[in-house]
Amino acid sequence: MNKKWIITGGAAIFLLSSSAGVYAGANLQPIKAFLDSSMKFKVNGKPFQPQNEKGAVIAPIIYNGSTYLPVRAVSGALGVAVEYDAKNNTVLLGEKLDGIPIADSASSSHRTKDPQLTTYNGKDYKDVYFNNASGTRGASFMLYPEGKYQKLYLQAAAIGEDIEEFFVQDSDTDIKLKIDSIAVSEGMKTFEIDISGVDALFIHADVEDGGSLFVPLTTSYYK
Structure with missing residues (x-):
């Protein structure tokens, strides 16, 4: 702009x-x-x-x-x-030259480093957000960039069922910075989001019964 x-x-x-x-x-x-x-x-x-x-x-x-x-x-x-x-x-x-993994600023009870849960399509991501609970539900977690970064490159995958609504929201203003969907057939999807000046982010997906949301915290990063 x-x-x-x-x-x-x-x-x-x-x-x-x-x-x-x-x-x-x-x-x-x-x-x-x-x-x-x-x-x-x-x-x-x-x-x-x-x-x-x-x-x-x-x-x-x-x-x-x-x-x-x-x-x-x-x-x-x-x-x-x-x-x-x-x-x-x-x-x-502005945007930094090197990406900073989001792992240090992620907060969720569904965060796991269990090797049985951190692997997707044959790749072990080591540290992930993985909501594989039962029933139709909201799957969400927080990130805290603290206004230090220009961009967020967030990876996410739908497992079992397509995710019709996925969004990233500025937690302080409630403004949705990205609204999209994630199909199982798309595999690992990468979202580029402008987060300049944002202190806290709310990541949310509407997940159907039988479906899961998988977000690698090691390959998603700030710049």
Whole structure:
């Protein structure tokens, strides 16, 4: 999506907030700057009020004719994930190069590492969500990306019976980010979902009696 900034005043230069630890660096220089609480912002033609990570309204800093805002204040409005890598003193914006398995952030009573239950089509996925209960039911679990990632690549398979409705929902806003179905004949299906700024995800499937939902947690990943 092509997103444009409309900014009253100088060029926009985005800095990460101090809470991320940037003030711990050794190469800092003191400067004299000014806060401009009168400056207004628009995102795609709509008014935008910059806020810090705690929701408090902030004013831009003016220094040498340039306008500075925290990265974290605008990343959500632009739909870009942001994270600070303290070890390497690096700001990470958008989709990451390497995928991060969702296993560490998954929570469910149907999660299992039992070798008798983690194998699908001859491949052992080691750690899976596997709802093979009886009866027509809802099969669901939670993920906690904590706003650190741009994309979720979620794998899932229907076993025994087709799954007519499968969805991924932002747990805080109840907005469904993906709605689809999973047929047994499709095998392992991969869903690509934009999760920028999302803290918690609700994964749900309507499963028929005799059917199961299989989600590998080792090959599903964030980026």
